[in-house]
Amino acid sequence: MARTPAQWTSQPPVPSTHYVDPSVYTDPQIFAEEREKIFAKTWFLACHESEIPEKYDYRTFRHPAGRNLMIVRGDDMQVRAFYNVCPHRGNTILYNPSGNAKHLICIFHAFAFDSRGSCVDIPREKAGYQERLSKDDFGLRTVRCETGFGGFVYVALDESVESLSDFIGHALDGMLESLNMEPLEVFSFHRAQVDTNFKLWHDTNSEFYHDYMHYHNRQTSMLQPGYFERRYTPFKNGHAEVGDQIVNYEAYEGYKGRDLSFPGMKMNQWKMVDLFPGMTYNLRGSSLRIDTVMPVSATSTFVEYRGLGLKRDTPDERAKRVHDYNSIWGPFGRNLHEDLLGVHGQGKALGRGQTYIVQAREEDRTIHDEIGMRHFYAEWSARMGRPSSGNGNGSHGG
């Protein structure tokens, strides 16, 4: 039966942990709070070490908390992160997304910095500042930076945040062997801008009930043995793992069986881990996909996608990984477009007049259980100091 306006905006008859107030996906004030209470206080994946392999290599990164950063490999090969902001009058220092520079020189007044963040030259320093200010007063702003879990460079804006390994805890344990046995290398990078909230993307990665949307997944996974045995494991800090499955790629007509795997993985095995607040490790046999969200507002999000293989790949092996990756996960792949279409549709529909978002499926933590999302929003609510179900009076606006 269709529902009246009052029924439409009333709380669903399930515990408040099992639904989310729609304003959580649209309210600019909530988004501003998320930047400070969540993104500025957690570790976030900025890039992969293979993107800056040589000394003096750099990579810029727009942090989801709204700071522009640069990741620089120093003359000592150590990876460091700084604000990509000139300490003089606040110009952007690096404009290119990547490059190699022994000295980082601000184009505005030519202040120069070395690869460890020290200011090493100020034009006509003594003439202008005499003894009042010196290069030491103009060092770059450091940002905490650690490399790990597959050679990924993580940054934390807040000095008081726990270590990276404490933050991730045991969430990636089931994948660590594959991530750390051999050096990895990024072979694909692209961004998708979608008019939707970043959490809706992460939700999509945190539930598999939407496999009905994917023809490829229905054929190769859902109809295959093991699918309904996949089980979620929640970890502290809002992370969750989806149990593994062996995928039958040949079940999608025209797709040949794969003959490449990953270290520590069985042939065609699939493992997936979601990290709070918006990162996903997705390992399908021959290639690893990493998603990172990059929200720009409550209703606009970039998602960055990286494809990785092994650094030691032969050209033939690399070509196979690239093909396997893109056939489903590239911008023209069979899967990714459907996931993006889903969250794009949610973005179009959300706003005033939306009913609660229901995450109430319970199936003993197996694949169509919505516990992955509920676990995320429990962490979200704790960090935000407000329940994701809203204030309980149904006043989110019918």
Next chain:
Amino acid sequence: MAVETLASGEDRAFRSVSEFLYRACLMLDARNFKDWLDVCAEGFTYVICAFSPEIRRDMVFLDLDLEGMTTLVKHLPRHNTDQSTFTRHMTVYTAEFDAPGTTCKALSSVAVYRTELDGGTTHLFALGRYHDTLKMTPGGWRFTAREVRLETRNLGIGTHYPL
């Protein structure tokens, strides 16, 4: 006189290749993939690629042979796909022929616009170049290879369709 004759011969050849490419472009705009596959020769390869300044590498987004393209097209109705229309604006820049004039390498610029079904808003989906290799057959020009080299890497929600 001889120079003029040669020039007009080249002109005719350029024109015939351009016409072929524009007609193929109209087939893609109309999503008439059956006719489009019919003008792809045996051994045809199709690649969508781009350079990423972020990772300083060439990337291949789609890489299929004729059989792969045929299967891709066959599966399209089984997938959930954004049904916005795609319209190409294409200009053939150069066409280089081998000595007998039976094969050709053509370079075209292409802008692909997406028009939403809901409201008709049009925006630029992608900017790039077609690098085409053609051969003359009794039935006319046929594609032996197409490389779509994209400038745009932020492709929004992407697409299941070939560009």
